[in-house]
Amino acid sequence: MKPFENDLAERLAALREQNLLRQLRCVDSAQSPRIQIDGKWFQNFSSNDYLGLANHPALKEAAILAIETFGAGSGASRLICGSLAPIHQLETALARLKKTEAAIAFSSGYAAANGVIAAVLDKDDIIILDKLVHACIVDAAKLSGAKIRVFGHNDLGDLENKLKWAAQRTGPSISGTRRALVVTESIFSMDGDAAPLREIVALKEKYGAWLMVDEAHATGVLGGNGGGLIEELALSDRVEIQMATLGKALGAAGGCICGSRQLVDFLINRARPFIFSTAPVPAAAAAATEAIRLVQSPEGKELRRKLASNIASSQSALGHGESSSSSLAAPKPGGGGSSNGSPIIPIIFGDEQKALDAAARLREKNIFVPAIRYPSVARGSARLRITLTAAHSQEDIFCLVDALKKLDIGN
Numbered sequence: 001m002k003p004f005e006n007d008l009a010e011r012l013a014a015l016r017e018q019n020l021l022r023q024l025r026c027v028d029s030a031q032s033p034r035i036q037i038d039g040k041w042f043q044n045f046s047s048n049d050y051l052g053l054a055n056h057p058a059l060k061e062a063a064i065l066a067i068e069t070f071g072a073g074s075g076a077s078r079l080i081c082g083s084l085a086p087i088h089q090l091e092t093a094l095a096r097l098k099k100t101e102a103a104i105a106f107s108s109g110y111a112a113a114n115g116v117i118a119a120v121l122d123k124d125d126i127i128i129l130d131k132l133v134h135a136c137i138v139d140a141a142k143l144s145g146a147k148i149r150v151f152g153h154n155d156l157g158d159l160e161n162k163l164k165w166a167a168q169r170t171g172p173s174i175s176g177t178r179r180a181l182v183v184t185e186s187i188f189s190m191d192g193d194a195a196p197l198r199e200i201v202a203l204k205e206k207y208g209a210w211l212m213v214d215e216a217h218a219t220g221v222l223g224g225n226g227g228g229l230i231e232e233l234a235l236s237d238r239v240e241i242q243m244a245t246l247g248k249a250l251g252a253a254g255g256c257i258c259g260s261r262q263l264v265d266f267l268i269n270r271a272r273p274f275i276f277s278t279a280p281v282p283a284a285a286a287a288a289t290e291a292i293r294l295v296q297s298p299e300g301k302e303l304r305r306k307l308a309s310n311i312a313s314s315q316s317a318l319g320h321g322e323s324s325s326s327s328l329a330a331p332k333p334g335g336g337g338s339s340n341g342s343p344i345i346p347i348i349f350g351d352e353q354k355a356l357d358a359a360a361r362l363r364e365k366n367i368f369v370p371a372i373r374y375p376s377v378a379r380g381s382a383r384l385r386i387t388l389t390a391a392h393s394q395e396d397i398f399c400l401v402d403a404l405k406k407l408d409i410g411n
């Protein structure tokens with residue numbers, strides 16, 4: 001066996017060679033449309049803080065008040081040291097937002113996905129995933145031991161094939177009855193396109209499967225009250241498991257599962273990241289609760305209107321939604337391509353180095369946009385991932401569009 005440090009050095013060198021090495025950049029300011037890195041200010045088009053709540057005075061005040069009342073730490077797992085009131089308030093607010101009987105908070109969305117899937121499924125069961133679901137769902141599926149089937153991204157025909165296959169196998173198994181769970185995102189994290197949820201719901205019902213929808217990027221953003229795509233399509237009583245994160249449009253940190261009282265009771269007993277991990281801190285829970293109040297208020301509606309207007313103006317300037325007359329010379333904006341009101345705009349380069357070069361060129365113009373590479377997206381589909389927020393001004397959007405148009409790729 002090689003010495004440990006030599007082994008790591010070789011593996012890091014291999015990543016560097018493939019243009020896949022990642023490094024942290026220390027930010028010396030709050031997440032907002034401007035961030036400071038190495039003493040220099042950048043326009044920030046990288047965060048998932050879609051409504052600009054991460055640095056909102058009301059969230060900060062709620063967090064401070066929670067710290068003053070309940071302290072900085074949460075002590076232990078909620079089953080061990082008692083369950084702090086701010087988390088109960090958060091769960092009540094979440095269930096109301098998602099129109100479900102109950103909700104349960106986790107310390108992250110990653111933990112929520114992991115907790116629910118591995119608790120609900122076991123090795124005799126079947127899990128059917130959209131090809132582009134988030135890594136936390138893939139990891140959870142593997143952890144559950146269930147048989148994994150993947151359908152083409154948003155491909156209803158392929159989903160139906162997988163459901164037919166599952167339906168033949170979900171009869172009685174050795175250990176009881178097999179289960180089949182379909183999992184998709186509502187707005188996809190790296191492509192920004194939407195799942196055809198109505199059709200997916202109809203299909204899973206036709207074959208008697210269950211459905212989990214990860215609304216990480218739609219919560220706060222879509223729906224009349226910011227409940228997500230499920231709210232917008234009025235599907236909340238037809239989706240067994242709703243998942244969201246508190247760290248994106250809700251401006252705090254944490255994750256949650258929303259659904260029936262029984263689902264939540266079951267997870268309290270069986271979700272390992274809930275049982276074996278320290279509870280979310282009071283500050284994060286209180287900030288998220290305030291964010292939920294805010295997204296349902298007139299201010300929240302106004303923020304969504306502002307976000308939609310920023311999305312529309314950038315999409316029209318970039319030529320999205322038009323068949324051939326892209327005003328962005330090269331490369332073409334990629335992903336789902338349809339203008340669905342998502343704040344995520346991918347510009348796909350394919351080649352890792354080209355995406356990195358484009359991000360570096362934008363940084364020279366004081367614009368911060370991340371180059372997204374494997375393993376966040378498939379190999380050879382490296383991209384710039386631009387995220388818009390309600391906190392960006394029209395002028396910010398013009399600056400971004402101008403810089404993107406001047407990106408002269410290929411030389």
Ligand SMILES: *Cc1c(COP(=O)(O)O)cnc(C)c1O
Pocket residue numbers: 108109110111113134136185189214216217245246247253254255
């Ligand atoms: C960010 C994200 C998660 C994980 O949520 P965290 O709260 O950041 O752990 C889960 N699913 C999707 C689709 C995400 O984009």
